[in-house]
Amino acid sequence: MERRKVLVEGIAKKVMLVAALCLIVPVLAIIAYIFYKASPVLGLDYLWGVPEGGGTGGGIWPPLIGTFFLVLVSLCICAPIGIMAGIYLNEYAPDNWFTRIINMAVTSLAGVPSIVHALFGVGAFVLTFGMGESLLAASCTIAVMTIPVLITSTREALSAVPMAFRQACWNMGATKWQTIRTIVLPNSISGILTGVILEVSRAAGETAPILFTGAAASIPFMADSLGDKLMPYFLGDKFMALSYHLKVVADKLNDVPEAMKYGTAAVLIGLIFILNSFSIVLRMYLRSRKKW
Amino acid sequence: MTTHINFLDLSVYYGSHKAVDEVTMNIQKNEIFGIVGPANSGKTTLLKTINRTLDLITGTRTTGEVSIDGTNVRNIGNVNHLRRRIGMVFPLPVGLPLTVYENVAYAPRRAGIHDKETLDELVEQCLKQAVLWDEVKDRLDTLGTKLSGGQQQRLTLARALAHQPEILCLDEFSIAIDPVTTMKIEDILVQLKEKMTIVLVTNLTQQARRLAGHVAFLNASQLVEWGETEKMFSNPEKEITGRYLNGDFG
Ligand SMILES: Nc1ncnc2c1ncn2[C@@H]1O[C@H](COP(=O)(O)OP(=O)(O)OP(=O)(O)O)[C@@H](O)[C@H]1O
Ligand SMILES: [Mg+2]
Numbered sequence: 001m002e003r004r005k006v007l008v009e010g011i012a013k014k015v016m017l018v019a020a021l022c023l024i025v026p027v028l029a030i031i032a033y034i035f036y037k038a039s040p041v042l043g044l045d046y047l048w049g050v051p052e053g054g055g056t057g058g059g060i061w062p063p064l065i066g067t068f069f070l071v072l073v074s075l076c077i078c079a080p081i082g083i084m085a086g087i088y089l090n091e092y093a094p095d096n097w098f099t100r101i102i103n104m105a106v107t108s109l110a111g112v113p114s115i116v117h118a119l120f121g122v123g124a125f126v127l128t129f130g131m132g133e134s135l136l137a138a139s140c141t142i143a144v145m146t147i148p149v150l151i152t153s154t155r156e157a158l159s160a161v162p163m164a165f166r167q168a169c170w171n172m173g174a175t176k177w178q179t180i181r182t183i184v185l186p187n188s189i190s191g192i193l194t195g196v197i198l199e200v201s202r203a204a205g206e207t208a209p210i211l212f213t214g215a216a217a218s219i220p221f222m223a224d225s226l227g228d229k230l231m232p233y234f235l236g237d238k239f240m241a242l243s244y245h246l247k248v249v250a251d252k253l254n255d256v257p258e259a260m261k262y263g264t265a266a267v268l269i270g271l272i273f274i275l276n277s278f279s280i281v282l283r284m285y286l287r288s289r290k291k292w
Numbered sequence: 293m294t295t296h297i298n299f300l301d302l303s304v305y306y307g308s309h310k311a312v313d314e315v316t317m318n319i320q321k322n323e324i325f326g327i328v329g330p331a332n333s334g335k336t337t338l339l340k341t342i343n344r345t346l347d348l349i350t351g352t353r354t355t356g357e358v359s360i361d362g363t364n365v366r367n368i369g370n371v372n373h374l375r376r377r378i379g380m381v382f383p384l385p386v387g388l389p390l391t392v393y394e395n396v397a398y399a400p401r402r403a404g405i406h407d408k409e410t411l412d413e414l415v416e417q418c419l420k421q422a423v424l425w426d427e428v429k430d431r432l433d434t435l436g437t438k439l440s441g442g443q444q445q446r447l448t449l450a451r452a453l454a455h456q457p458e459i460l461c462l463d464e465f466s467i468a469i470d471p472v473t474t475m476k477i478e479d480i481l482v483q484l485k486e487k488m489t490i491v492l493v494t495n496l497t498q499q500a501r502r503l504a505g506h507v508a509f510l511n512a513s514q515l516v517e518w519g520e521t522e523k524m525f526s527n528p529e530k531e532i533t534g535r536y537l538n539g540d541f542g
Contacts, residue, residue, distance in 0.1 A: 095350050164386045168448070171345060172399040172455060173376035182398070187389055291389035292437035 031269065037262035046263060048229075050221045051245075056256050060267050062221050062232060063245035067271060069233055070139060070241055071204045078143035078150055079196050085147070086154025086192070091180055109148035114208040117145040121213045136235040138214035142203045153195030157188040162292070190286035194279040201275035205268060207243040215244035242268040296321040296489045297342065297459065301356035304337050304346065311337045313513040314356065319506070324481060324490040326504030326521065328497055330541065333510040335493045336382070339461045342491070343378040344371055360459070376403060379452030379488075383464040385444035387436030388451075392419075392428050395436040395447055399455035414454055421484065422450035423476045441468040449477070453484075460484065461491045466499070478503060497537050501525055509533045 035042070049059020089106075093099040121141030131137040161184050169179040203209065216238040221228070233239040246264045249256045297319040304312040312334040319325040327335050340346040341358050344365055357364045360377070368374045376399065388395050396415045405411060415432070419425040424446040428439070436447055445468045452460060462481075466474040481490055481503060494500050500507050501521060508518035509528075517529050528534045535541050 162386075164384060165388055167345070167348075167382075168386045168388055168451075169398070170348060171343065171375060171380040171382075172402065172451065173372040173374075174399070174402045175372050178402050182402075183388060183390075291435050 034262050034265050034269065038259055038266040040259040041257075041263040042266060047267065051218060056260070060242075060245070060264060061229060062219060063240040063242045063264070064267055064271065065230070065232060066135075066215075066239040066241040067204055067243070067268070069135060069239065070142065070210065071200055071275065073135060073139035073235070074142040074146065074204060075196065075200050077139055078146045078200065081143070082147045082150030082196070083154050083192055086151045086158065087180065089151065090155045090158040091176060091184065106148045106151050110152060114145055114203075114206050117141060118208045118211055118213065120144065121209060126213055132236065133212070133214045133238050134236045135214055135233050135239045138210040138239070138241075141209045141213045142200070145209055146199045146203045149199045150196060153199065154192050157191030157195060158184060160191065161187050187291060190282050190289075194283050194286070197275055197279040197282075201272050204241075205243055205272050207247050210241055210244055214238050215241050217244070217248045242271065293320045293323075295319070296361065297491070298359045298362070299338075299341075299356070300359070302338075302341060302358055303355045304334070304341060305353045306337075306349070307351045310513055312341070313515075315510075315515045316356075317508055317515060317518045319489060319491060321489055322485055322487075323505040324485050324492055324503045326500030326507040327491065327493045327510060328495070328500050328507060328537070329510035329516075330536070332512075334513045335510055336463055338510070339380065339463055339491065339493060341365075342459065342461060343375045343380060345375070345380070347371070376455050377458050379455065379457035379460040381445075381448050381452050381460075381462045381465050383467050385441055385448055385468060387439055387444040387447050389435060389437050391433045392436050392439070392447065393432040396450050396454045398451060403455060415450075418450040418453045421453055421480050422446040423473055423480065424450055442470065442473070445469055446473070446477070457488060459489045459491065461493070463493045464495055465492075466494075466496070474499075497525075497539065501537075507537075509536060511536070 046059045047064065048061050050061055051063075052058030089099065089102065093102070118141060121137060121144065124144075125131045125137040125140045126133055129137075131140070165183050165187075166179050169183055170176075174182070207215075217240075219232070219238065219240055221232065242264060246261070246268060249261050249264055295318045299315045299317050302312060302315045303310060315338065327338065329335055337346065340349075341354060342360075342365070346352050346354065357366065359365065360374075365374060388398060390398065393415055396418050397411050400411060400414055405414075416425060416429075419428065424443060427443060428434075436444065439447060445465065449462075449465060466477070469477070478499070481492075484490065492500065492504060504521050506518060507521045507524045509516045509524065511532065517524070517533055519528075524533060525537050528537070532541075
């Protein structure tokens with residue numbers, strides 16, 4: 001009997017290991033393949049360079065910094081709204097029909113496909129609010145798309161703080177806000193920020209939300225001016241972005257060398273990986289500081 | 293002797309379940325008032341009506357009233373102010389995820405005390421009163437959550453004392469504490485009652501007998517009877533009271 005249990009345990013372990021490998025092998029294979037194909041162009045010149053001949057040659061800097069700006073501006077819009085809404089819903093909202101409607105809306109919105117958000121962005125930001133096709137309109141669209149997910153991840157981080165801590169504070173006459181500020185937030189902020197960065201960088205890697213709201217196939221670029229290179233787009237400008245640039249070079253231009261296409265993909269993956277590793281580092285920091 | 297806390301026809305419902313059933317009794321200033329009764333009899337619920345933390349649980353309803361110094365607690369506008377007048381120690385020990393020092397300094401800081409010397413003094417005094425000082429004085433900066441269960445329990449006691457409450461409610465405070473330390477804390481409670489009124493919920497009827505001036509016996513949500521401790525133990529009006537207090541209940 002004992003021997004059988006040990007045997008079953010051993011088999012179960014192996015099966016699960018295989019499942020985990022099934023997950024990781026394709027991912028590694030895809031990344032390796034892309035970087036292998038991109039290797040002829042990858043280099044500082046490529047990263048820092050400006051596209052030439054409509055993307056057939058040159059570098060990738062304008063879409064790279066465009067995506068970076070997109071992440072930055074979207075973060076500034078959706079982080080405060082998402083985090084505050086999450087705090088309200090988790091810590092303050094009474095359990096009534098109004099809260100239930102909001103919760104339902106949040107859950108449903110999180111499941112809406114990104115192309116629908118994109119069309120909403122066109123209607124609301126580009127047309128109605130008169131932002132035109134611009135970095136701002138695209139960032140707002142990304143923000144709208146991200147906020148429901150952010151609310152959910154914020155709430156998860158907040159609920160990981162045990163209820164008993166809050167009760168202890170309330171029993172000492174601390175107000176709800178004092179409790180949140182002194183106990184709840186310090187112990188959940190890393191989790192909240194992790195969620196924010198993950199979600200925004202994921203959204204910024206998508207093409208749909210920026211397709212009609214501000215992304216441009218190419219923008220005349222002063223190749224030698226440093227100022228122009230570091231601050232190429234203002235909020236009202238159309239901009240280049242990696243995901244859209246990839247779409248353009250991948251399916252519109254037959255004469256783009258293969259390495260250029262894979263290069264774009266590799267840089268996109270690299271950028272998102274770097275953003276994600278921020279949140280991984282944050283999370284590791286959170287674990288090391290775990291206080292109970 | 294003046295009345296400090298007065299319960300008048302107090303009933304508490306959790307949804308449709310009546311957890312406290314028309315309790316009327318009063319607690320004198322500067323006494324230790326014992327509340328005893330079997331599990332689920334409503335003891336903890338009764339404590340939560342005093343500082344209105346019951347309001348924080350959805351689906352509760354109370355009728356009747358609790359008043360402190362003659363003022364209905366419902367009519368106290370600033371509920372946090374009310375809660376600062378009352379120290380609560382619950383059986384589940386919860387050290388906050390802060391240092392030992394900051395655990396004790398938590399309530400004073402929220403009340404606006406920031407002077408370091410005053411805080412230092414207060415922290416030391418409260419930790420001594422909770423018989424924890426000797427064990428933690430060299431590591432005030434370790435996390436409260438990393439103390440042992442019994443130490444955390446005493447930490448919650450120190451924390452409750454730190455806002456210098458006029459009423460101290462203890463809910464089975466000695467559950468995780470060894471008998472020797474419990475005796476020391478009991479001695480301190482006797483001293484503390486000079487300064488505050490103590491409501492002591494306990495499963496140890498002998499503890500109530502040792503400490504309390506008056507004892508109330510709750511059973512199945514109802515107040516069976518309450519009165520002077522010696523009379524309750526030796527000559528109660530209801531037969532069931534005598535059986536419970538002298539340990540042959542059930
Ligand atoms: N948050 C709650 N929601 C619903 N019912 C509750 C809640 N808290 C307590 N009750 C119910 O109220 C009744 C009294 O509970 P209470 O905690 O006051 O008992 P107690 O006398 O303190 O018991 P114990 O000696 O086990 O601590 C119980 O039947 C319990 O199920
Ligand atoms: Mg209880």
